[in-house]
Amino acid sequence: MNAMLVCADCAVRDKALCGALSDGELAALNRIGRRRHLRRGETLIWAGEDNAVCANLLSGVMKLTAGTADGREQIVGLVYPADFVGRPWPGEAGVTVTALSDVELCTFPRAAFEAVLEDHVRMERLLLQRTFAALDEARNRMLALGRLSAGEKVAAFLLAMADRGSGCRATGFGPVTFDLPLTRGEMAEILGLTIETVSRQLGRLKAAGTIALPGARGVTIRDRAALEAAAGN
Amino acid sequence: MNAMLVCADCAVRDKALCGALSDGELAALNRIGRRRHLRRGETLIWAGEDNAVCANLLSGVMKLTAGTADGREQIVGLVYPADFVGRPWPGEAGVTVTALSDVELCTFPRAAFEAVLEDHVRMERLLLQRTFAALDEARNRMLALGRLSAGEKVAAFLLAMADRGSGCRATGFGPVTFDLPLTRGEMAEILGLTIETVSRQLGRLKAAGTIALPGARGVTIRDRAALEAAAGN
DNA sequence: CGAGTACTTGATCGTGATCAACGGGTGTGG
DNA sequence: CCACACCCGTTGATCACGATCAAGTACTCG
Incomplete structure (x- = not known):
């Protein structure tokens, strides 16, 4: 070569x-x-x-x-x-x-x-x-691990992944879709939770209409403001 | 000057x-x-x-x-x-x-x-x-925040402080005494716990004879092996 | 000596872990 | 091509750890 x-x-x-x-x-x-x-x-x-x-x-x-x-x-x-x-x-x-x-x-x-x-x-x-x-x-992750609730952790994580995944596009409202490079188990390992808790929190956000979960790894943010609220911002 | x-x-x-x-x-x-x-x-x-x-x-x-x-x-x-x-x-x-x-x-x-x-x-x-x-x-602290129990956090923290405080003296057995530069509340802020939980975990270690708590800020490690076991090592 | 702060201890509650069962997708081998 | 196994994810039931609420105790400092 x-x-x-x-x-x-x-x-x-x-x-x-x-x-x-x-x-x-x-x-x-x-x-x-x-x-x-x-x-x-x-x-x-x-x-x-x-x-x-x-x-x-x-x-x-x-x-x-x-x-x-x-x-x-x-x-x-x-x-x-x-x-x-x-x-x-x-x-x-x-x-x-x-x-x-x-x-x-x-x-x-x-x-x-x-x-x-x-x-x-x-x-x-x-x-x-x-x-x-x-x-x-x-250090930011330390704050999340030590002080955020499970729901806040998951919401904040999704926001962070969205900003990474969709290339920092301006904080546009309207749905944004991306694929997680992680399994639920790996999300749990990042957030200091169990796989079941991650699954339940995602389910809760989905039920609230804040996100959609197309396919195994896909995530659509349908209401970014609500997601930010759930993340404690 | x-x-x-x-x-x-x-x-x-x-x-x-x-x-x-x-x-x-x-x-x-x-x-x-x-x-x-x-x-x-x-x-x-x-x-x-x-x-x-x-x-x-x-x-x-x-x-x-x-x-x-x-x-x-x-x-x-x-x-x-x-x-x-x-x-x-x-x-x-x-x-x-x-x-x-x-x-x-x-x-x-x-x-x-x-x-x-x-x-x-x-x-x-x-x-x-x-x-x-x-x-x-x-990153080590992230592991502690995400995966250790309250008892493990407190024990690991005491070991870390002992090594800092007493100038890395060889892992000698026999009691080592030092002063914490932190209040219980600050320990809680480090460990991602509440002040009450920190106090209880210290009380438990004291009751077990693993440590002593001379004065407000003092800590004596009476049984380092037991403390290491409590820290999950 | 009194006030304030740090700490301890107790009682109760709730969040998230744990245990368990089940559904859906995928790849493998018969 | 289908049967099966395996992995991943979801959902439910229960439990326990640590948070929260609430007194009460010990130091310090004015």
Whole structure:
């Protein structure tokens, strides 16, 4: 595979960290980067193992999970195309990174990526800004986990997914439809609930006419104002 | 106040971000830094306001809180001496930063700090590493908030505070005593519980002989193994 | 010494977990 | 092509954990 081609046809070329680099500079990344596919359910990084790879997600969605000793699991973050996963420095991974759908990744050996980062301050700055953003998001989720009721959690989650899924289109009223990249069980893992509770809350919103649930994964927001009210805004 | 003196007698000189700088380079920070005191309960940064200051904490403890529209609050992080608070780039603060005890800070105007960061790559790297660490911690707390029972939350919290408070002394058995920098109400805000539940769980651990509660804020761990078992490890 | 705040303890209630059964879609193999 | 199994989701019944409401106790500080 021609090295330049790897980046030339990259779907997230200017949205990912690499956007900090000129076409010329990309050569450094090209040399160490490798495309990789994972099927739904396959894991890229296991919590507790030494950091071995960093990666940009090209397509699909992944989840970050933390778990207790006795097997309970909590999804602590979602990874979308152009997002970065992994840690550039030696140490133990704190979370497990698993594909929620079939995914395509651009992976880098950790040490090699560290070296590239060393030479490209702008890329390091972008990484820092992304990390701050991830921290803000994590803290928002902490608020949700600790203080929202089940109904509020589900409503807030749907709103967040709608904004992600439909590309931040203006807060238009009128129905918006999108597909969840998650099963009910995974929604429960994100929200700190059980699968039954998630199902019931969705049912309640549907019964109220706030949303519709076309097909297994589809969601239609029929009354955004009501959904926002249910989310406690 | 003599600029050099500010850093020369700094309690956290080599543990904070500034540790990345040589004595000479510190001049840049010295010029823009200002010591500031806050009393217990006073707030340095309000969520929603534009980023105006960055700071290193010199002494005392602070809390980071997020809140819902209707006034519920969740503590999403604690800040200890040598820790950094604030964001170097323009934007809105996501969390409120409030003193839990009387604190001493070394504050920098945001824009000026951004400029210093620009010139000192090693400091930026340290900040990135700290931010990754903060993210790991936040994600661990998400696991606790979403999946641990009240008893597990309280036990795990005491263990974490013991390790912080007593300076990571080896996992020695035998009693360890320390003071919590938090009220019961604040513990509840961290753990996503109510004050009564926290009090009851502490009472239960005390009744079991696992801990003792000398004075209002004191905690003695009498049986670390039992406490770890209660935390689900 | 009195007032206020933090903490504890008790009684009751409600939300969400748990246990259980069932329906619908999908893929596999006979 | 259908039968079957499996997974995912829904729905119902019950239970328990933690919230809420309510007193009452211990420290601190004026």
